[in-house]
Every structure is written in structure tokens, then in C-alpha cells.
Amino acid sequence: MNATAPQRTLVLVKPDGVRRRLSGEVLRRIEAKGYTLVAAELRVAPTELLEEHYAEHAGKPFLPALVEFMHSGPVLAAVVEGYRVIEGFRSLAGATDPTVAAPGTIRGDLAHDVGSPLIENVVHGSDSPESAAREIALWFPSL
Numbered sequence: 001m002n003a004t005a006p007q008r009t010l011v012l013v014k015p016d017g018v019r020r021r022l023s024g025e026v027l028r029r030i031e032a033k034g035y036t037l038v039a040a041e042l043r044v045a046p047t048e049l050l051e052e053h054y055a056e057h058a059g060k061p062f063l064p065a066l067v068e069f070m071h072s073g074p075v076l077a078a079v080v081e082g083y084r085v086i087e088g089f090r091s092l093a094g095a096t097d098p099t100v101a102a103p104g105t106i107r108g109d110l111a112h113d114v115g116s117p118l119i120e121n122v123v124h125g126s127d128s129p130e131s132a133a134r135e136i137a138l139w140f141p142s143l
């Protein structure tokens, strides 16, 4: 299916990825794919922002640990632009569980099960146009 207009998506290099010095590798893969970086910022996200970001997971048992983990160090937040980039970045990222994420993907190549109940998988990417619009407004209100 061809797209008629470029999209934007929110990408996060999560604290595990930043700690492991993978921010550059993630940005390299995004740019090598041909997508355009529109904004990027390294920061420790406030827990209120993270709770809002993960509002779809409200009430799930892993949410408190996820918010704590996401607040445990800086994240690299980026807005990335391109035709069908929302779907395209999810494809670059690979499956949520890094053990089964396909080799060649960010999670398949760069993450593994660390034995924690919380899945550590290096990156986040918006999962739909609605999520992308909501998340970009949350992380980059000036865009």
C-alpha cells in the first residue's frame, strides 16, 4: 500500500539502550533506512509524563515497574518522519519480546531476556497514527 503523505512517529531509546551506548546505533539504523530526524532530546522523563505516555497500559500489572524503569535514567526521545514511518519503525524495532524478535531488527540484534519480569527492549515506537500524534504532543509540545 502506498502512502500519500509523510507521517511522523515518536521513537524512544529507553534507559537500557542509552546506558548500553546504543543511542547512536538506533539513530544510525533510522537514518540508514532513509527516514528523517525532526527532533531529538536526551532527558530523564518525569513519572507523570511516563504515566501519560503509557496510559493505554493503565491497570496492567507491569505498569509501575515500567514507569520506574523508564525513569531510571535518560531516554533519547526523537520524532522521525517518512512515508509509512509508524509501521516502518515498528518493523525496524522488531517484536516486543527480544528473545523472539527477528534477527536484523533492533530488538532482535541488540536485546535479550535479562531475567527481569519487565521486558527490556531498547526502543519504543508509536503503534498507530493516533498514538503518534498523542505521544509527539506529549514529548515535544512545541512541534
Ligand code: RTP
Binding pocket: 062, 066, 095, 096, 117, 118, 119, 120, 121, 123, 124, 125, 126, 127
Ligand atoms: P513499546 O510501546 O515500548 O514500543 O513496546 P510494544 O508496543 O512492543 O509493547 P507494549 O505492549 O506497548 O508494552 C510496552 C512496554 O512494556 C514492557 N512490557 N513488559 N513484562 C511484561 O509482560 C511486559 N509487557 C510489556 C516492554 O518494555 C514493552 O516494550
Ligand code: MG
Binding pocket: 127
Ligand atoms: Mg506499545
